Amino acid sequence: MKSFVSLLFVLLSFNVSAMDIYCEAWSQQNGGSLNxxxxxxxxxxxxxxxxxxxxxxxxxxVDWNFELTSLYTTVRKNGNTVLFTTARVPSENHRDSFTDLKLPNGLRLSVNCEVQ
Incomplete structure (x- = not known):
């Protein structure tokens, strides 16, 4: 019960619940369309x-531990990490969280998480 109360407090402090957030993987080659x-x-x-x-x-x-105020974002290719970063948890005040990386070959990779 104590952990449930703690979790509820954390979620209420962000004014958002886990089910209110969705994330997308994005990619774009130079001059190409956003996928x-x-x-x-x-x-x-x-x-x-x-x-x-x-x-x-x-x-x-994207890994969100509810007790923390960060999202842990990882992008891997063939098991090798090409990006690891933290980002803030989206909230009603800051509705999205965006991480972006441009590879040497011109491919842009992004992760966007936002409040629905």
């Missing part, structure tokens, strides 16, 4: 939720 894939819920517990997608041959993952 998007919705990230699915890979796992969910009382303590965290993990979103993931395979997009353009890359593995995208």
């Amino acid at each position: 998007k894939s919705l990230m699915n819920v890979e796992s969910s517990t009382a303590d965290n939720i993990v979103y993931s997608a395979t997009h353009e041959g890359f593995e995208f993952k």
